[in-house]
Amino acid sequence: MRSDVTKLSSADYENIMQYRDMKFKPLKEIKKEISYINFSFISDLERAGN
Secondary structure (H helix, E strand, O other): OOOOOOOOOHHHHHHHHOOOOOOOOOHHHHHHHOOOOOHHHHHHHHHHHO
16 A cells, blocks of 8 residues: 555445445436436436436
8 A cells, every 4th residue: 555545544434335335226217216306307317427
């Protein structure tokens, strides 16, 4: 490890590890769950993701 890198505290490590196995939902699944979102906003998100 480089000597100029600060080490993570145990709190930092725990914070990072809580998201380790997090799985992201596909946008289509989110659309079904949240139908009140402005669909033009969702279209913008889809275009930005591709």
